[in-house]
Amino acid sequence: MNTNQKLNLQAVERVKTISPKDFLEKYVKPQKPVVIEQLTKDWPAYEKWSLSYLKEIAGEVEVPLYDNRPVSAKDKFNEPHAKMKLKDYVDLLKKGPTDYRIFLFNLMNEVPELQGHYKMPHLGVKFLKKLPFLFFGAENSSVFMHYDIDFANILHVHFEGKKRCIIYPPSETKYLYKVPNALISLNEINFNNPDLEKFPALKLAQGYEAYLEHGEALYMPEGYWHNMTYLTPGFSMSLRTLPRSAKNLSKAIYNLTVMRFVENTMRKWKGDDWIEYKNKLAYRRQNKRLHKEIT
Numbered sequence: 001m002n003t004n005q006k007l008n009l010q011a012v013e014r015v016k017t018i019s020p021k022d023f024l025e026k027y028v029k030p031q032k033p034v035v036i037e038q039l040t041k042d043w044p045a046y047e048k049w050s051l052s053y054l055k056e057i058a059g060e061v062e063v064p065l066y067d068n069r070p071v072s073a074k075d076k077f078n079e080p081h082a083k084m085k086l087k088d089y090v091d092l093l094k095k096g097p098t099d100y101r102i103f104l105f106n107l108m109n110e111v112p113e114l115q116g117h118y119k120m121p122h123l124g125v126k127f128l129k130k131l132p133f134l135f136f137g138a139e140n141s142s143v144f145m146h147y148d149i150d151f152a153n154i155l156h157v158h159f160e161g162k163k164r165c166i167i168y169p170p171s172e173t174k175y176l177y178k179v180p181n182a183l184i185s186l187n188e189i190n191f192n193n194p195d196l197e198k199f200p201a202l203k204l205a206q207g208y209e210a211y212l213e214h215g216e217a218l219y220m221p222e223g224y225w226h227n228m229t230y231l232t233p234g235f236s237m238s239l240r241t242l243p244r245s246a247k248n249l250s251k252a253i254y255n256l257t258v259m260r261f262v263e264n265t266m267r268k269w270k271g272d273d274w275i276e277y278k279n280k281l282a283y284r285r286q287n288k289r290l291h292k293e294i295t
């Protein structure tokens with residue numbers, strides 16, 4: 001189904017290459033997304049990196065896996081649902097669809113040789129060298145709509161196959177059914193085929209859509225919501241910078257300390273009743289806000 005007919009999504013601007021000056025002036029300062037098509041053409045990773053190659057060079061590394069089960073009080077904040085050797089996980093991806101994904105994993109710490117396969121981009125901003133996180137997914141697997149806990153500016157580079165990205169600026173949070181004391185929208189919303197009768201506020205959200213192929217990089221400004229769907233088995237690497245905004249930096253510190261502590265405490269104390277309460281509250285708040293918008 002073509003969600004462009006349902007959600008308000010415009011294509012993210014695309015450039016083949018870009019100078020640091022233009023990147024800062026046209027995208028970072030106004031906090032606007034862009035796809036850079038040829039950013040990685042001179043990286044060794046552009047030629048080397050594939051699922052088969054990573055299986056060969058890092059197959060014995062044990063990796064954390066996440067699936068699409070609803071948030072549960074049994075799970076701690078960002079706690080993985082399973083673990084598996086990378087070689088077995090790659091085999092699983094190639095067999096066919098699976099909900100298991102690798103999320104926020106620094107494989108370079110485990111296999112230092114990989115650090116020489118990519119370069120810190122010269123885009124006028126300083127990327128954190130020690131935090132090159134990798135993400136993996138199978139055909140049709142999708143990452144829930146969320147924004148990152150640290151409010152980083154993110155350069156999301158895709159490898160092997162094709163990926164669809166739906167993103168929203170922070171200004172659209174008011175329409176996205178955000179769960180209280182969390183970084184996610186309601187889990188039951190399928191942004192690839194949303195039920196707009198049940199979730200009508202989504203009609204008002206103004207977002208973007210980008211399709212990434214091997215070696216292409218999507219710049220997502222700080223605080224952007226994102227939902228990623230793997231159209232084929234593949235993996236991506238995110239490079240990040242600290243928030244440029246003092247306001248967002250303070251939000252990041254709050255998320256990493258107070259919010260995380262409160263969430264783990266309430267899950268331990270109230271169990272799944274806490275999760276259910278937050279989901280119902282998110283839905284009620286959104287409907288109340290929507291009623292004010294249209295009256």
